[in-house]
Amino acid sequence: MSAFAVTGLYAVPGTNSWKLLQRSLKDIPIVTTAEIEAEQWVNEGGKATAVLYGNTFGYPEASTSTTVPTIFIGGTSDRDPDLISSLIDEVRTDTRSVRLIVADGSGSRTWRGERAEIEHFGRVSSEEFGRIMSTSDVVFLPILNKPRASGHMVCVGALECGLPVVSSECTGMDGYVDGKFVTHLDPEASILDQLIACADGPLDSEQVRAYWTENFSLDAYIGRVLTAVDHLTGR
Template identity: 40%
Template sequence: MAYTLLAIGPENAAADRAWLKNPKIGRVMRQPSSAVAGKRFGSRVFGIGIDSLLLALRTLRPGIKGPYLANNPWIGAALRVTGRKNFVVTGIYAEPTSRSWRVLRRLLGDALVIALSESEVGPWNAAGGRANAVLYGNTFSYPAKCASQMFHVFVGGSSDRSPEAIRALEEEVLTSNSPVRLTLATGELASEKVSGENVVSRPGPLNQRDFGALMSTASIVFLPLLDGTRAAGHMVLVGAAESGIPVAVTPSRGMAEYVVDPAVSLCDADGPLLPQLQAISLSRMEQAASIRRLWNDTFSLDAYVARVCSLLRS
């Protein structure tokens, strides 16, 4: 039986084609959203919560049949609230100690959850849920790596990022004896600090296209993660791999299986960060093509769709 894929966000014909190529997906429905980072008025309830409910209500129209594949757990929660049980969810996006996780666990019930990290599976199943994990993948159509002459570190995203690690790296960059540019695309207001030839830039909020274009100029992408069980940073990591840019991450249980050579390397969060990033970048300087091949085989949308649909078949 073919599933109806439910997603929140703008129309994406290329992504729809990737899903519809698989016989397990028969239809795609997308709910447009004006929420920023899933929030309206500073609340996820008014953001992704309302968008999920609107999408779930649309599936009540005649001719839109399940089963459903919800690409966000809150869509699954909305399906349950509106009386549906024939759905599968991808992602959890919450820590077991959080209120969001407890709400999702209660509403999703025995629905299959396709998590994005093995560390998410254990707590969910221990609490009576039913989850399996696959590696996330996507195709953002980001440009190929075109690194600037100055050594350039790019930090992107905001979920589960370590403020302490970011502050430490910022200080190292501003006191560096060799020119370094640090871009902090973490959603903060635009600003710039300059010390000699060293620059710390905050470009402010970026749309997906501008985010990818700016990231493609980096020598290395850095994910300073807090340790936790949920996958965080996976979208930035996949986008960097698509561009052929090496990624460095600090240890996090939720991202352990994403540390795959040559694309992704571990950093010691307790040591000086800048020398580690420079060493990793230097060792991967000629491996952009290898990183892109790994993305194509492992982290592309086609590879992700194949993994998800394999679980649906089983």
């Protein structure tokens, strides 16, 4: 076999997936998108390093015409159902005008209160996922704290749309939270209050998209991967 490198693991030591990857990849250089995955691989004798993920999905820029704060939750991997339920409960009982969009493939349904609305989407294409997300003001990542990469694709897609991101604390998101464009959720405070404050914050879509272009576009990601491969292979 000719020399090649692998990007991403998305596996936890001790699982069948991890054991299969170990048998298959052996000494092949691994470029992960989470520090914890690289650390685990190296600790078990492998060769790996981590870089921040990036991509250019072609998602549209977020609309600035929304008058009601709109929150988006999307994706399925390692999502925290308790955090999602807590936010839904807050929206249902709150007296403010707010819209919550949940695109997790769980089925299409809508709830409307006196001033609030919750809309669930079933399975959608990548293009539709980006379009739906672009109609929001802030993206929320309620992620279970598992020792593997999680939330990166939705995070990067949100930044491409020009949207700020709020993530629950998760080892797999280490390095992606910069405190301005991507922030951590305070577990002791109201989820809804924090998300509305972020939606009404000072960032505009052009600022966020400029940050994405420089740090999380496909070009930025390719540059990091090539540098990592050169380092791992001694080139």
